[in-house]
Amino acid sequence: MNSKVKFNLSILGIFVFSLGIRFWNLSQFNTLVFDEVYYAKYGNEYLIGKEFFQSHPPLSQYLIAISIWIGSHFPADPETINNLTGSLRSTFSYRWLNALTGSFIPLIIGGIAYQLTQRKTVFLITTFLASLDGLFLVESRYALNNIYLILFGLSGQLFFLLALQKNQKLNWLLLSGVCFGLAANIKWNGLGFLLGIFIFIGIAWLIKLFNQEQSKDHLWTKATNLRLEEIFIALIVFPLVTYSLLWIPHLFVNHQYNFWQVHQEIWLFHQRIKGNQSDVHPYCSPWYSWLVMGRPVAYYFERVGDKIYDVHAMGNPFLWWFSTGAILVVFSRLFNRKERVISAYLICNYIANLLPWLKISRCTFLYHYMAAYSFTLIALAWLLADGLESSSPIYKNCSRSLIILVIFAFIHWLPIYLGIPLSVRDYYLRMIFPNWI
Template sequence: MLNRFPKLRPTPYQASIVAIFVFSLVIRFWNLGQFNELVFDEVYYAKFASDYWLGNDFFPSHPPLSHYLIALAMGLGQFFPVNPEQVNDLTGAVRSTWSYRWLNALTGATIPLLLGAIAYLLTQRRLVTLLTMGLVALDGLFLVESRYALNNIYLVFFGLLGQALVLWHLRQGKLWQLILGGISLACAGSVKWNGFAFLLGIYLLWAIAWFRTVFRQGWAEQQVNSLEPLDGNGQNNHDFFSRWLTISPFKFALWLVLIPAITYSVIWIPHLLMNGEYASLEGFWRIQRQTWQYHRRVGNSPDIHPYCSPWYSWLVMARPIAYFYQKSGKFGLIYDVHAMANPILLWFSTGAMGLLLGTIAWQKISQFFFNRTNSINVPLRGVTLYIVVNYAANLLPWLGISRCTFFYHYLTAYGFSILALALILATLLDSPQRSHRIIAWTVLTLVAIAFWYWSPVFLGMPLTPKGFALRMLFPSWI
């Protein structure tokens, strides 16, 4: 009898994507309910989410979307089996730790997929896609932020999803992609205001494309070149810009300005209704002012919080954050959770951003002073612009922030620096020179080893005092 169902034979590329996702999923859910207490800012976000169920009024220090999602996780978590040793009433009601963490873990496991999707939409190169996904899956900061009831992973999820949808629209031209992109980008800002940096990146790229193509090259020439397809390597630099001009000023204002503004406002409605004193249009604006004033009042010194760190220190991870620290047992084993990146990955990613910026600067200098229009072969120049603009949009606004900031605020910009590293590593791996390939494989090996070495402080695994000290390479890390 013939088999009616054909055998599924995934390609190595498809199998690799599935393997990376499964790895990301397993490592985030492994021992997720450990530490039967509120870890770091779970004292705020898990508590706020529980307040919705309890009907308690509260003032959020950020927009409420992440509180809704954690509350949803709590509600669904009631239907899951509960370990009695992982139940507490610290949120104001008896709940398992797993119940308010599982949705974060699931959301965090999708981050490699989303950043990989962006890499593919930009480059159409499978190698860049897999490298991007693999590197993100081997990072510690994305992992730690996924394992607790915190809000940063939701911000990154919606921001990357929104950008991926806009890039997808640029390739296929479907209106629903642009609409959902605008809604998702608004959702990122509805988790924290700095989530709007993803929308700012889109605004800047659109503005650069219009300025460059319309004002420098002329509308008529744009109309001809807008029909040119990207080649296999995405080298048609002009086409990268012309695609952005398919979003007319009217479409831009409607779907990327008005729709995000409406989305942000609508997301506040449940919170305003559940907190009666704000249940009006005036209340909406009042809570925006109070939130702004709250953050302005927060100071910036070790007295405010011992883990405050300025933006420039994030580039080398000078001051990661201890989310949890506990000594137990007769051997004094240490259980520590550090919100820190994979050090090797972060340092190479910062170097990759520096290399991209230096290459662009040198090319412009060569063009201006030596009239060498092709003095340097910059791979995927449109992609490079995308990375640099979004990295800057997510990092540079912190220069003007006076309040205490933390290393996890670098999470959004960090993702784009990982994309930069993946792009460079793919170029090295494709190089005919053996030395270039050796360099790329050496970097990838070091990243993997570093993830394994620091995984105990990502996952809260027991360490001896000596083992813990060996992982805290600098005094500022403790």
């Protein structure tokens, strides 16, 4: 079997694993889990034409509405049907599209890693690590909006990098702009992905102004080769038009506010959610706690006899901590000329998706870190690939050991990602810190 076949089979295997684990027992918990009380309900209200106010742009609810409409045409176990959305719907109907789209997240993150490094090893490790993350998994299994934010934001990043690498760069750049508009229409913080691109282009121009020698194949050189009109049309006009047009269906259904008024109301809504303390919401967490996963979010908890059913929105702990360490190491690689461009790209996008949260006074949650966290996974995979390909047995064995540890951690915490019943003792074995409960 040649290397190309092995590579393709590896990609297929990771995707099938991601798909299978997201769809496993997807219909369980015949209720609305966490913010499904909003998003699944809003999706159904689009279908029945009922007016409502929502605190985010409408695209994720459109997608959930599509999921419900398609899913309602398939037979369902009566035990999985409820009327909590306002109509009789199966739990599968409002969850399956999240599970499907979430299965592509590891491949998209891996695609970004490959475009940055042009190394298949980095691609495979990134994809594999992302498939072993708990937060991406949990967010993919319920009718929530965060997975769509990541899907469109990372797709925009991937298309931008393809625009720098391919001949028909304008087409890829326009696709990138559309995806950034889609991400912003999930949540406004989706603009962090676009901000990271602008920061990277800005630094590229600063490097050029200081006349530092660059290869013609250098990502910075390619970024400065983008014409100003291309950047304006593809990365400003297209995202803005895409974002605005997506409001039209919502405004047809909801007549209470016009386009400008609904934005004012959303802004005022978030301004009213002041404070990041437990008296606002028991799972509020400040931005700096996200780096160590200080306060995961319990999405579902039920005790039946001596068994506990729990779904925790939390990452794979060891993968999370190693990834935070990796992005710090990548900062030091800025001083290495050969590694500077990749390091700068990862850091620009990490900072763009994290630092804006420093000024946010409302209650925030661990899942707000998902965008920034995506780039720490690439950083970790990059370091691990260097270790595995190193001539040093120490680095090679350390990389192997870390990957094995991440695999075992995923298996250990899997019951609280999938809601598999645990004994009280086994539950507390996984809640190793009081703040995790």
